[in-house]
Amino acid sequence: MNSGGVGKRLTIAPYTLWMSVFVVVPIALVIYYAFTDGHGRLTLENMKSIADYGKTFFMSIKLALFSTAICLLAAYPVAYGISRFEARRQQTTIMLVMLPMWMNFLIRTYAWMTILEGNGLINRLVRAFGGEGFSIINTNGAVVLGMVYNFLPYMILPIYTVLTKIDKSTIEAAQDLGANKASIFRRVLLPMSVPGIISGITMVFVPAVSTFVISKLLGGGKTFLIGDIIENYFLGNTGSVDYNIGAALSLVLMALILISTTVMNHFDKDMGEGGGGIVG
Amino acid sequence: MKKKVLSALLCVLVLLTVAAASGCGGKSAVLNVYNWGVYIAPGVIKQFKKETGIKVNYTTYDSNEALYSKISSGAASYDVIVPSDYMISRMIEEDMLAELNFDNIPNFQYIGDSYKSLEYDSENKYSVPYTWGNTVIFYDKTKVDAEDIAEQSIDLLWNKKYSGQILMFDNPRDAFGLALKKLGYSMNTTNKSEWEAAAAELKAQKPLVQAYVMDQIYDKMISGEALIAPYYAGDLLVMQADNPNIECYIPKEGANLFADAMCVLKTSTHKAEAEMFINFMCRTDIAVKNAEEIGYATPQMEARSLLDPSITSNRSIYPPDEDLVNAEIFINLPPDITRLQSSLWTDIKKD
Amino acid sequence: MKFLSRLYTFLVFGFLYAPIAVMVVYSFNSEKSRTNFGTFSLRWYIELFSDSVILKSLYISLVVAVLSALIATVIGTFAAVGIDGMKGAMKKAYLTVNNIPVVNPDIVTAISMMVLFVFFITRINGLNMGFGTLLIAHITFNIPYVILSVLPKLRGMDSNIYHAALDLGCPPTKSFIKVVIPEILPGIITGFIMAFTLSLDDFVISYFNSGSTAQTLPVTIYSMTKRPYSPKINALSTLLFISVMLLLVVVNARQSAGEKRGSDKRKGVR
Numbered sequence: 001m002n003s004g005g006v007g008k009r010l011t012i013a014p015y016t017l018w019m020s021v022f023v024v025v026p027i028a029l030v031i032y033y034a035f036t037d038g039h040g041r042l043t044l045e046n047m048k049s050i051a052d053y054g055k056t057f058f059m060s061i062k063l064a065l066f067s068t069a070i071c072l073l074a075a076y077p078v079a080y081g082i083s084r085f086e087a088r089r090q091q092t093t094i095m096l097v098m099l100p101m102w103m104n105f106l107i108r109t110y111a112w113m114t115i116l117e118g119n120g121l122i123n124r125l126v127r128a129f130g131g132e133g134f135s136i137i138n139t140n141g142a143v144v145l146g147m148v149y150n151f152l153p154y155m156i157l158p159i160y161t162v163l164t165k166i167d168k169s170t171i172e173a174a175q176d177l178g179a180n181k182a183s184i185f186r187r188v189l190l191p192m193s194v195p196g197i198i199s200g201i202t203m204v205f206v207p208a209v210s211t212f213v214i215s216k217l218l219g220g221g222k223t224f225l226i227g228d229i230i231e232n233y234f235l236g237n238t239g240s241v242d243y244n245i246g247a248a249l250s251l252v253l254m255a256l257i258l259i260s261t262t263v264m265n266h267f268d269k270d271m272g273e274g275g276g277g278i279v280g
Numbered sequence: 281m282k283k284k285v286l287s288a289l290l291c292v293l294v295l296l297t298v299a300a301a302s303g304c305g306g307k308s309a310v311l312n313v314y315n316w317g318v319y320i321a322p323g324v325i326k327q328f329k330k331e332t333g334i335k336v337n338y339t340t341y342d343s344n345e346a347l348y349s350k351i352s353s354g355a356a357s358y359d360v361i362v363p364s365d366y367m368i369s370r371m372i373e374e375d376m377l378a379e380l381n382f383d384n385i386p387n388f389q390y391i392g393d394s395y396k397s398l399e400y401d402s403e404n405k406y407s408v409p410y411t412w413g414n415t416v417i418f419y420d421k422t423k424v425d426a427e428d429i430a431e432q433s434i435d436l437l438w439n440k441k442y443s444g445q446i447l448m449f450d451n452p453r454d455a456f457g458l459a460l461k462k463l464g465y466s467m468n469t470t471n472k473s474e475w476e477a478a479a480a481e482l483k484a485q486k487p488l489v490q491a492y493v494m495d496q497i498y499d500k501m502i503s504g505e506a507l508i509a510p511y512y513a514g515d516l517l518v519m520q521a522d523n524p525n526i527e528c529y530i531p532k533e534g535a536n537l538f539a540d541a542m543c544v545l546k547t548s549t550h551k552a553e554a555e556m557f558i559n560f561m562c563r564t565d566i567a568v569k570n571a572e573e574i575g576y577a578t579p580q581m582e583a584r585s586l587l588d589p590s591i592t593s594n595r596s597i598y599p600p601d602e603d604l605v606n607a608e609i610f611i612n613l614p615p616d617i618t619r620l621q622s623s624l625w626t627d628i629k630k631d
Numbered sequence: 632m633k634f635l636s637r638l639y640t641f642l643v644f645g646f647l648y649a650p651i652a653v654m655v656v657y658s659f660n661s662e663k664s665r666t667n668f669g670t671f672s673l674r675w676y677i678e679l680f681s682d683s684v685i686l687k688s689l690y691i692s693l694v695v696a697v698l699s700a701l702i703a704t705v706i707g708t709f710a711a712v713g714i715d716g717m718k719g720a721m722k723k724a725y726l727t728v729n730n731i732p733v734v735n736p737d738i739v740t741a742i743s744m745m746v747l748f749v750f751f752i753t754r755i756n757g758l759n760m761g762f763g764t765l766l767i768a769h770i771t772f773n774i775p776y777v778i779l780s781v782l783p784k785l786r787g788m789d790s791n792i793y794h795a796a797l798d799l800g801c802p803p804t805k806s807f808i809k810v811v812i813p814e815i816l817p818g819i820i821t822g823f824i825m826a827f828t829l830s831l832d833d834f835v836i837s838y839f840n841s842g843s844t845a846q847t848l849p850v851t852i853y854s855m856t857k858r859p860y861s862p863k864i865n866a867l868s869t870l871l872f873i874s875v876m877l878l879l880v881v882v883n884a885r886q887s888a889g890e891k892r893g894s895d896k897r898k899g900v901r
Contacts, residue, residue, distance in 0.1 A: 026747040077636060077639055078640050096644065104834060105834060111651070113496070113665065135444075206735075210736030228629075229626065239345060240622040325683055342853055354753035
C-alpha cells in the first residue's frame with residue numbers, strides 16, 4: 001500500500017512523539033548517566049569499573065547460550081510438527097503454546113520450585129520408585145531450566161511462522177527430484193527457516209542474558225547474573241543506589257546485544273532470504 | 281466474529297475506565313500507604329475507609345532498600361510508610377520524615393514505654409512502632425544434633441556438618457550483622473577492617489549455604505528442605521503450625537533487635553489523615569487483628585494482653601530482657617560504610 | 632516416525648503445563664505449604680476473596696493490560712500505515728527505533744524509563760510515579776509488537792483497492808475505515824492479543840515503574856518477603872487460568888461455527 005501525503009504524516013505523528021519521548025530520550029539519559037558521576041561531571045570511571053564484573057558477564061552469557069541452544073533443539077521439532085497440522089488444529093495448538101504466558105511468569109517460576117526442590121515432586125516421585133533423590137534446585141542447572149521454560153514459546157512461535165510460509169510444493173519438488181528426508185531437511189527446510197531461527201535465538205537469548213528473577217528464585221541467590229547487579233544498583237537492594245554504574249552496566253549489556261543481533265542479521269542475509277518477522 | 285470480539289473488549293474497557301474514574305473521583309483525601317508485603321490483616325484497610333471515608337492506595341515493598349530508593353528518587357510520593365529502625369534513622373538524618381503531631385494519635389498511649397524513644401528515633405518525634413522482634417536461628421530439632429545447639433551460637437550457621445542444609449539471609453544488612461556478631465564485633469561498627477573480616481566469614485560460609493533467601497525460608501524449613509536458617513522470631517509460630525519440629529534460639533553472641541515503625545513523609549499532603557491512619561492502626565481491636573495475622577510481637581500493650589497467652593509467653597517472640605543483653609538495634613551506617621557493605625556483598629554473591 | 636513426533640510434542644506441552652498443573656493442584660491444599668499436600672480444601676479461595684490487596688492489584692494488572700494493549704493498538708496501527716508509506720532511510724530509521732524496545736532486554740527498557748520518570752518527575756511539581764507511569768511503560772513496550780504484526784498485512788495488501796475506493800468517490804477517511812482496516816484486521820487483532828499477553832506476563836517493567844497509586848499483581852507477590860508464599864496466589868492463578876481457557880473455548884467454538892457457514896475467508900488469528 002502506498003499513497004503518501006499529509007494524511008499519512010498525521011497518522012504517524014502520535015507514534016513519532018511517543019517513541020521519541022519514551023524510547024529515544026530514556027536511552028539518551030542512560031548514556032548520560034553512564035558517563036557522568038553523581039554530580040553530573042563527565043567521567044569514564046563507571047565504564048572502567050565494568051571490568052570488575054567480567055566474571056558475572058561471562059556467567060550470564062554462558063547460561064543464556066546454554067538455554068538458547070536447548071530451546072532451539074527442543075522447539076524446532078515442535079514448530080515443525082505444528083506446521084504440519086491442519087489449519088484449525090494449528091491455530092489451537094499455537095494458542096496452547098501462548099496460553100501459559102497468561103499466568104504471570106513469576107507465579108510459574110514459584111511452581112517450578114515446588115517441582116524441583118530436594119523434597120519436591122520430582123524427587124518424591126524418584127524416591128517412590130526406589131531411586132535416589134538428587135538436587136537440582138539452587139544450581140545453575142535450575143536457572144537454565146527456568147530460562148528454557150519461560151522462553152521456549154518465544155522460540156517455537158517464529159520458527160513455526162516461517163515453516164508455515166514454506167510452500168509445500170517446494171518440498172514435493174525436492175522429493176520428486178529424489179532427495180531423501182535428511183537432505184530435504186538439510187538443503188531445503190533448514191535454510192528456509194533460518195529467519196525464524198534467528199528471531200527465535202534473539203528472542204530467547206536477550207531475556208535470558210538479562211534476567212534477575214529466575215536466578216534469584218531458582219538459583220537460590222547463589223547464581224548472580226548481570227541483571228541482578230543492574231537491579232541492585234537501581235533499587236539499592238545491597239544498600240546503596242548508584243544510577244551511574246547501573247547505567248554503565250546497562251549500556252554495555254545493550255551494546256553486547258546490539259552486536260550479537262547485528263552479527264545474526266548478517267548471517268540471516270547470507271543464508272536465507274531475510275524478512276522473517278520477529279512475531280507471527 | 282472478530283468485530284464482536286473487538287466490540288466486547290471495547291465495552292470491557294469502557295466499564296473499567298468508568299470504574300477506575302469513579303474510584304478516583306470525589307474530593308475526599310486519598311492516602312498512599314506503602315508497607316511490607318502481607319503485613320496487615322485482611323479487611324483492615326476496608327474498615328478504615330468505612331469508618332473515616334478516606335480512601336487508601338495500599339502498595340507494598342520487599343525491602344527497606346527498595347522502599348528507600350523509591351522515595352529518595354523523589355518520583356513516587358507516599359503518606360504513610362513502615363520502615364525498619366536503621367532506615368528510620370537514615371530518613372530522619374536525610375530530613376525525609378515529618379514530625380508527628382501526637383495529639384492526633386491518642387492511641388500512642390497504648391504503646392509500651394520500652395518501645396518508645398529507641399536509638400533510631402531517640403526523642404520519638406517521627407515514628408510509632410508497629411511491630412518489633414529479634415532475629416533467631418531456626419533449626420529442625422529432629423535432624424540437628426543436640427550438642428550442636430547446646431552452645432546457642434551463631435556458629436551453627438557455619439557448621440560444616442550441615443553443609444548444603446543451611447539457609448542465609450539474602451539481604452546484606454542482616455547477613456553482615458550475623459557475621460559481625462560471630463566475630464564479636466558490633467553490628468553497627470564503622471571499622472572497615474571489621475567489615476572486611478565479616479565479608480571473609482561470609483565468603484567462607486558460601487559453600488555451606490544451600491540458598492540465600494528471604495520469604496522462601498518458610499517453605500524450605502517447613503518441608504525439611506533446609507535444616508538451619510536465621511530469620512525473624514515472629515515467624516516461629518507460622519513455621520511450627522506446619523512443621524512442629526522447628527525450634528529456634530536467640531544466639532548468645534547477640535541478636536538483632538528490630539522495630540518496624542509507622543512514619544509520615546515530609547512530602548505528604550495529607551498529614552492529618554496519615555496520623556488518623558496511624559492512630560487507627562494503634563487501636564486495640566485493629567492491633568490485635570494485625571498481631572494475630574502477622575505473628576510478630578506487638579508493642580501495643582493492651583492488644584498484647586488480649587492475645588493468646590501461649591504466644592505472649594513464648595520466650596523467642598516476647599523475650600525477657602535478660603535474653604537480649606547482647607542484642608543490638610541497627611542504626612544507620614555512614615555512607616562510606618554503606619557503600620563498602622554494598623560492594624563487599626556484591627563480591628560475595630558474584631564469585 | 633509420526634508417533635514419535637506426536638509423543639515429543641506431547642512431552643513438550645507437558646513441560647509447558649507442568650507448573651500450571653502443580654499450581655492448580657496446590658490451590659486446593661488445606662495446608663499452607665508449597666510442598667506438602669494435606670487434604671482437599673477450598674480454604675484459599677475463601678481467603679482470597681477477603682484479601683483486598685491482592686484483588687486490587689489483580690484489578691490493576693487487568694486494567695493496565697487492557698488499556699495499554701488498546702492504546703498501543705490504536706497508535707501502532709496508524710503508525711504502521713504511515714511507516715508502510717515511507718521509503719528509504721526514513722523508513723529504516725523508524726524501523727530501527729521501533730525495534731529498540733523489542734530487542735532491548737526488559738530490564739534495560741525498565742530502568743531507562745524509570746530514569747526518565749525520575750529525571751522529569753523530580754523536576755516538575757505535582758507529578759508522581761503511579762498508575763500513569765505504569766500505563767505509559769506498558770504502552771511503550773507494546774507498540775512495537777503491534778506494528779510488527781500490522782506491517783506484514785499492509786505489505787501484502789493490494790493498494791489498488793484503496794485507490795479504487797477513492798476513484799469511486801469515497802472520501803479518504805471513509806475508504807480507510809471501510810477498505811484498509813478490514814484488510815489488515817487480522818494483523819491488528821494479532822497485535823492486540825500479543826500486546827495484552829506481554830503486558831499480563833510482565834513483571835520487570837512494572838517492578839521498576841510502578842509507584843504510590845498502583846502496582847500490578849506480580850509486584851505485590853514479589854513484595855511478600857515478610858510472609859510465606861501464600862496459596863491464595865495459586866487459587867487466584869487457577870481462577871484466571873480457567874477463565875482464559877473458557878474464553879478460548881468459546882472463541883474457538885464460535886469460530887468453527889462461523890467457518891462451517893463458510894462465511895470466514897480469512898485464515899484467522901495467529
